[in-house]
Amino acid sequence: MTDTHVDFAGIRLKHPIGVAPQAPFAPVTPRRLADHLLRYIDEGASFVNTTSIRPELQHPADKQPTGRFLRVDKGVGSKVSGAIVFTPAERDRIQHRLEWGLELIAILRKELPRGIPLIANVVHSRPDIETWVRHARTIEEAGADLIELNPSCPLDPPMQSDGEEAEEIVAEGLGDSPSALSQIVSAVAAAVEVPVGIKFSPESGYPRLVNAAYRYHKAGARYVACVNAPMSIAPPDIRRGGRGRYPGFEENPFAPIVGPWVRYLAYRNTAAIARFVPDLDIAAVGGIVEGEHVIEALMLGAKTVELSSGILLKGVPFIRQAVRFLESYMDEMGYQSLDQIRGLGLQYVKAPSAIDWGMGKLHASIDPHRCNGCGICANNLCFAIRMNGDRPDVDVSTCSACSLCIASCPSGAISLVKGRV
Ligand SMILES: Cc1cc2nc3c(=O)[nH]c(=O)nc-3n(C[C@H](O)[C@H](O)[C@H](O)COP(=O)(O)O)c2cc1C
Ligand code: SF4
Ligand code: SF4
Numbered sequence: 001m002t003d004t005h006v007d008f009a010g011i012r013l014k015h016p017i018g019v020a021p022q023a024p025f026a027p028v029t030p031r032r033l034a035d036h037l038l039r040y041i042d043e044g045a046s047f048v049n050t051t052s053i054r055p056e057l058q059h060p061a062d063k064q065p066t067g068r069f070l071r072v073d074k075g076v077g078s079k080v081s082g083a084i085v086f087t088p089a090e091r092d093r094i095q096h097r098l099e100w101g102l103e104l105i106a107i108l109r110k111e112l113p114r115g116i117p118l119i120a121n122v123v124h125s126r127p128d129i130e131t132w133v134r135h136a137r138t139i140e141e142a143g144a145d146l147i148e149l150n151p152s153c154p155l156d157p158p159m160q161s162d163g164e165e166a167e168e169i170v171a172e173g174l175g176d177s178p179s180a181l182s183q184i185v186s187a188v189a190a191a192v193e194v195p196v197g198i199k200f201s202p203e204s205g206y207p208r209l210v211n212a213a214y215r216y217h218k219a220g221a222r223y224v225a226c227v228n229a230p231m232s233i234a235p236p237d238i239r240r241g242g243r244g245r246y247p248g249f250e251e252n253p254f255a256p257i258v259g260p261w262v263r264y265l266a267y268r269n270t271a272a273i274a275r276f277v278p279d280l281d282i283a284a285v286g287g288i289v290e291g292e293h294v295i296e297a298l299m300l301g302a303k304t305v306e307l308s309s310g311i312l313l314k315g316v317p318f319i320r321q322a323v324r325f326l327e328s329y330m331d332e333m334g335y336q337s338l339d340q341i342r343g344l345g346l347q348y349v350k351a352p353s354a355i356d357w358g359m360g361k362l363h364a365s366i367d368p369h370r371c372n373g374c375g376i377c378a379n380n381l382c383f384a385i386r387m388n389g390d391r392p393d394v395d396v397s398t399c400s401a402c403s404l405c406i407a408s409c410p411s412g413a414i415s416l417v418k419g420r421v
Helices: 030-042 098-111 129-142 178-191 208-219 262-276 291-299 309-314 318-333 344-348 404-408
Strands: 006-008 011-013 017-019 048-053 068-072 083-087 118-123 146-150 196-199 223-226 255-258 281-285 304-307 362-366 385-388 391-394 414-418
Touching: 017 030, 017 048, 017 318, 030 048, 030 098, 048 098, 083 309, 098 118, 098 129, 118 129, 129 146, 129 178, 146 178, 178 196, 178 208, 208 262, 223 262, 262 281, 262 291, 262 344, 291 304, 291 318, 291 344, 304 309, 304 318, 309 318, 362 391, 362 404, 404 414
Parallel strands: 017 304, 048 118, 118 146, 146 196, 196 223, 223 281, 281 304
Antiparallel strands: 006 011, 068 083, 083 255, 362 414, 385 391
C-alpha cells in the first residue's frame, strides 16, 4: 500500500500535487473563480492557491482586466510542444484586490472539503513592511491556512518599466532583493500564526538564490515556491518585418513566459535550495507538464509540486493524470512513501571536481544498424568522427567521451562504451 501523504510547512497534505496561482485575465467574480478552484479539488488537487491578492481595496473601475497569450516554438524536453508567453496588459488591470480576495477566501473557506488547505497568494510591489504585515494579517483573519508572499510578480516594477532609457531602469525588482525581502518575511512571520512562504523570482539567478533562500529561512519562511514566470520576449515574426505575433496587435512587449523550458529554472532552484538549505520546504512550480516531471521535482528535493502550464496546455484533467501517475509509479517501483523518493536525486548533484569522468576509459561507439548516415556527428564540434562515405568512423584515440555525438544524433545510434579498442 503506497502512502502519498506529505507534511508541507507544517500542514499535512494527502499528496504533493496542487495547482499554482493563476490570475485569469478576465473580469470574473470571486464566486466564479471559487467554482473554478473547487473544480481543481474535484480533479484531485491536494491544496488550493488563490490568485494574487493585492492590498488595494478595489479594482479601478475603468480598467477592464485583460491580457494576451501566445504559444511559441516547439517543446523543450517534453512531449508537450510549445511554451506560452503572455502579456497581462498592465498591472492596474490585474483584478484581484483586497475586497475581491477576501470574498474569494470566504467562499473557499466555507466550501473547501476538510483537509484541503488554502494558500493565499499575497502580492505587493513595494518594500514597505507595514503594508505587507497589514495585508498578511487581514488575509490570515479571513481564513487562509498558509500565506505565500509574492514579491516576484512579473507585472510589478521594474519588470514592466515605463522607462525609455537604460538609466531609468531600476537595478533590481523587489523579488530579487533578499535584504528587503528578508525583513518583510521576518515581520510577516512574526505578525501571523499561519506558516509563511515566499514565491521565488526566477530573476534571482544561481548561486545568489541559495543565499536568498538561506536568508528567507532564517527570517522565518517555512517554504519557498520556485519559480514565478520569467521575463522574456516572444520571437518576432520574421516574415512580417519583426512585428510581434500576438493575436490582435503588432507590438511585442517584455512578457512572462511559461511552459516546458521553465522547468529547468524550477529544478535549478529546487535542487540548489534543497541541497544547501535543507530545512526549508520547497514547492516546485514551473514547466511541469508531464506526470514524470512531478517525480523529477520530488527527487530533486521538492515537497510539493504546483501545476500551471501543464493545465494551460493539457487542460484541468492533467491534475488527475499527474496524481494517478504518481500513484502508479510508486506501485510499480515499490516505493511505499514519498520519503523514499524525495531528494533521491540530490546525492548525485555534485561539483564537477567530485565526479569520476572515466577519462581514458570510455569512448563513443556507433551502431551501424541504427545510423542513417546523416553526418551530423561528424560535422559539428567533434574532432574524432569522420565520414567514410555515408559511414561515420570514430577515432577512439581522439575521442574524449564528451557525448556531443550522442546528444546530436537524430537516430540514437551512438553510445559510450568502456575501454579503448
Ligand atoms: C495566467 C497566469 C497567471 C498567473 N498568476 C499568478 C499569480 O497570481 N500569482 C503567482 O504567484 N503566480 C502566478 N502565475 C505564475 C505561476 O503560478 C507559475 O509560477 C509560473 O507560470 C511558472 O509555472 P508554469 O511554467 O508551469 O506556468 C501565473 C501564471 C500564469 C500563466
Ligand atoms: S549523427 Fe547518428 S545517424 Fe547521423 S551519421 Fe552520425 S551516427 Fe549516423
Ligand atoms: S564522444 Fe565527443 S569526442 Fe567522442 S566521438 Fe562523440 S562527440 Fe566526438
